[in-house]
Amino acid sequence: MAEAFAGSWKLVDSNNFDEYMKAIGVGFAMRQIANLTKPTCIIELEDDKIIVKTQSTFKSTEISFKLGEEFDETTADDRHVKSLVTLDGGKLIHVQKWDGKETTLVRELEDGKLILTLTLGTVICTRTYEKAT
16 A cells, blocks of 8 residues: 555645644744745655655655654654654554654645645644655
């Protein structure tokens, strides 16, 4: 099922991203730059691993993981987190834990678009990506 997520995805819409970044502790200057950035997300499958690359003119990141196996991740805003990604009901569910906090990143496909929902407590951000041509 993870195969459905494979490909290049370009950000086309973002809702409440600034509030989400505030909630996870991103500073003002970095939030201003990140709000202007339209990243491309590239999802690749390699044997039993999933590789997620996020590329932009501001910052690029890459993570590689196996479903259901915890891994160490350094996020784009330089948080050092313990991450776990699972596939549940056609959704890729990515949980990050650090300093007693927890955020969830859910990727799902809807009408040919990749919807990324970021949640920390009561703060919810939705980012919509379309397949890049």
